[in-house]
Amino acid sequence: MLDTLKNYLRETVRPHEQSALFVAAAYFFVLLAAYYIIRPVREQFSAAVGSTQLWVFYLAVFVTTLVLTPVFGALTSRLRRGVFIPAVYAFFLLCAIGFIPLFNLQQQIGAKVLGTIFFVWVSVFNLLVVALFWSFMSDIFDRVQARRLFPLIGIGGALGAIAGPAMTKALVFVVGVQGLLVVSALLLGLCIGCVYWLLGWARRHPVAGEPDRDQRVIGGSVIAGAIETMRSPFLRRVALLMLLGDCVGTFVYAFLSDYNGAMFATQEARIGFSSSLDLATNVLQILFQLFLTREILTRLGPTAALVLDGVVKAVMLLGFALLGGGWIIAVAIVTRASAYGIFKPAADSLYTEVDAETRYKAKNFIDTAVWRFGDLAVTSGINLLRGLSVATSGLALITVAAGIASAWVGSRMRPPAAPTANG
Template identity: 35%
Template sequence: MSLIKRIFNIANEEWNLAVASFFYFFFMMSSYFILRPLRDEMGIRAGVENMQWLFTGTFGTMLLIVPIFGYMINKYPRQKLVPGIYIFFCLNILTFYFLFFYFDTPLISVVFFIWLSVFNLFVISIFWSFNSEIFTPEQAKRLYGPIAAGGSSGAIFGPIIITATVGHVGVTNLLLLSALFLLLATHFLVQLMKHSQSQSERKIIGPIRGSIWEGVKLVVRSGYLRNIGLFILLYTSVSTFLYFEQAHIISSAFEVSEERAAYFGFRDLLVNISTLFLQLFVTERLLRKVGIIFCLTLVPIIASLGFLSLGLNQSIMVLLAVQVLYRSFNFSVQRPSREILFTKVSVQEKYNAKNFIDTALYRGGDAISGWLFTMISSLVSSLQVISFIAIPLSLAWAVTGFRIGKFFSSRSINLDYYESNDVVTKKSA
């Protein structure tokens, strides 16, 4: 144990927090990655020419749900609300289990695709929001890599479970296992809350004042948050272009559903193994020694080179190499760097503004980019030309990452703990 602490630069008083957060993320991502291959296959089954409608439906659903989340976080204490949200999603998974078991129709497949696209953003956004309350910027640079490795380990464990059991229990029964893992994630969330309350100088209490509209106003008023929002919009645009290109290339290369599912499973396995290695041995060193500016611009540069490669060659092997590099560095380097940005904002901004950026703005970028890709593809029949068109978008993303990294480095911590009723210190309590 002491060796692990030294390798990952974890202080004794941080150990319980880091372990609880690791397993919280591990079981949450295990639950999600059991369901993800099913979602990707359903998206292609619905027709690649209709995928922009799936993205638009996801965005519309997100617009309905985000105000509800804003109302609930304004009304209920976080220590009760956050576990309650995870239990609610467990019940959703059980509902889909019965629907697939008795009524496996195309409509249910579409609803499941949209639901899972909403689910993954909400649970991951809440995970990082809660961690940004617990850890300081200095702690985040050291610990977010190992903690994120919990998610990557779960993302590897989920596909392994699918491969080992799907032939024996069937696809539908895997939903029960996904629900169980989400319950285990909720257990470690509760443990993380207990450890943070007993060890941190700040005690998390009460609901957060505000709403989704308060989140929008916070983003509009803050140049720092506006740049984060622009960074997310460009990220979702680039990712959506790559996702749509993937769908077209895969649908042309593989005619059989099982072959496509096998490709997605193999791709996810490579991505998650690469991501885990980077998170354990590279992320912390890059963040601490090279700096957040480099980490925020690295993935956009990889995306630019990836689209250049796809513009020159649309083969499956090139697509696989681009996806593995893009996604592994995105999960291991860009995502922790992006979440560190929120360690220097207020509690209201951590939940109201961050939730708006991570959900409504994120899926809005997906929907807009999906329709933009469809419009361009109707004018330009060649996917290779579309790849070249995406390169300036990736470069604009890199420039925005450089700018927000400079903002972060010069920004002081904006903690309104002593002015807000949301958080008090042990001494004042």
């Protein structure tokens, strides 16, 4: 088994890429561990309020994302990538520390108010920081490297997503939420160190035709990401693909929140359930990335992987429409593992063939503002359809259609033939 793995890595990774692959995977490991340490705390808030109130959380997240998008655009317009990427991580590190006194004052602030603030922060943290990671990876590696290495880098993130909830379960009764925030902040500090190391490696091994990437300012308007998304057929398809995937993901999240709240009465039990679900999901994600995604990307390209993800989602949701109840657990595990183990590496590999402004501005606009708009639209739509007496099975069948549509749009995904903006 060990010899097989060594041969697999020897065939996949070139000698000069080995150290960069290790650091990139470690970077993704500590990044997702930092996120998954605090994610179960957010999930228990969702379970407590139920799916009918999720739209309020998502409205707050969407508004916050819209406010932050031009700020992010201004940052990328004025700062070298070697400066603004660490600056974004430092910002979230300081926010994590800043929540510590707020949790100490939870009784005075009120659990509902603090829960809403924390939900918004964790959601924005997840979207913006992870989107920035993959933009950075698309900048460090070229198209051929991305197809070989992204699935392996993703394994580092999947292991971090296992280590994070495991640490939460082990530490929450020892150090409390405040201690978990400290651990998360320390891991974000390690992310900054990985960024600087990879920037140095990129200078020694530049992408052909684009030397000194970290020294260049991307430039452009602070709303360039939104403008470019509306203007580019490629980016419009990416945004549509994101919305269709989000339709599936948010539907599953909503019904899983209801299941969690109905089955588990205490905060600790709900956090434990969420942690266990994350663990199972990310084990399956690793299996996808190690034995399936890389083969598809290298042999068939990202289009085939995007189609497969849509088919997997449609099949699992059809099972939920027919079986209902506890089947939502299996649906959540498989569709989430597919989303992050198949869809994400494939979709992100497309950005290696576009310019820097698209990688950093349009991609992050799609991965944040568009995604959170989808969350709000889907949760509001679920409430509306429930008000019209549409049963759970009917809602599931609608989401099956979204999975099928995602496969169809994925089959038509091609990167633009030439850069869409100056980079």
